[in-house]
Amino acid sequence: MLNVRSVRDAGDLTMRARIRDAAIEVFAEAGFDRATVRQIAAHAGASPALVLHHYGSKAGLREECDEHVVSTLLADRTIAIDDPTAQGIDAVLAGVGVHAGRLGYLVRLLADPGDAGRRVFDAFLEHTRKMLRDVGDKWQTQTMSDPEATALLLTAYGLAPLLLQGQIARVLGVDPLGPEGARRLALPGLELFTHGLFQDDSLLTAAKEALARPAGPRSDKGDGDPNQDPDPPAAR
Numbered sequence: 001m002l003n004v005r006s007v008r009d010a011g012d013l014t015m016r017a018r019i020r021d022a023a024i025e026v027f028a029e030a031g032f033d034r035a036t037v038r039q040i041a042a043h044a045g046a047s048p049a050l051v052l053h054h055y056g057s058k059a060g061l062r063e064e065c066d067e068h069v070v071s072t073l074l075a076d077r078t079i080a081i082d083d084p085t086a087q088g089i090d091a092v093l094a095g096v097g098v099h100a101g102r103l104g105y106l107v108r109l110l111a112d113p114g115d116a117g118r119r120v121f122d123a124f125l126e127h128t129r130k131m132l133r134d135v136g137d138k139w140q141t142q143t144m145s146d147p148e149a150t151a152l153l154l155t156a157y158g159l160a161p162l163l164l165q166g167q168i169a170r171v172l173g174v175d176p177l178g179p180e181g182a183r184r185l186a187l188p189g190l191e192l193f194t195h196g197l198f199q200d201d202s203l204l205t206a207a208k209e210a211l212a213r214p215a216g217p218r219s220d221k222g223d224g225d226p227n228q229d230p231d232p233p234a235a236r
Helices: 002-030 037-044 048-055 058-077 086-095 100-111 115-138 147-163 165-172 179-195 202-212
Strands: none
Touching: 002 037, 002 048, 002 058, 002 100, 037 048, 037 058, 048 058, 058 100, 058 115, 086 179, 100 115, 100 147, 115 147, 147 165, 165 179
């Protein structure tokens, strides 16, 4: 009886993961509200009762899926930074496309206007903050005038291919979330982060000067139309 119990427990653990992975795919395709426990069970090769046995409810299953998708995708983000070698980059590119179902699920999460969407965005933003700190400790980085805004922009940059996948694929000619698309975008993205875009700082200097001035409408003479008479006839 002990041997049978042990085998059954191991099988239950495997089935639990199968149900979770099946739910990720069904949720990604049908959406959280339209997906049913029966659909998830059929996709996992299980019964609806077994789904509820493991997770209690569809809401409980979704919470497990949320945590699993976010944690695994965030872990993947650090591979190249932890191993900044050609082999490390190869490992990142080789893994592209493996988690297609999880990426579709993440898109659903990000589009959620409620707490779930806010939680996942905040998780990615916090992960970006940590990455900036880690990168700053490991390599020399540029001084940031506003590290929080920089983290926000980097988070938006990283999530943009998910939310604009169709538009980017249309222009690029390949799926940006697939292996070919990832290889196409890898060097341009790293060039932007490593070398920047402009060879001089004229635009940056002008922006710093403009932002150093008080906000609001300007009332100084000469700020208006250069062709306008500064002393109109009615005032003479």
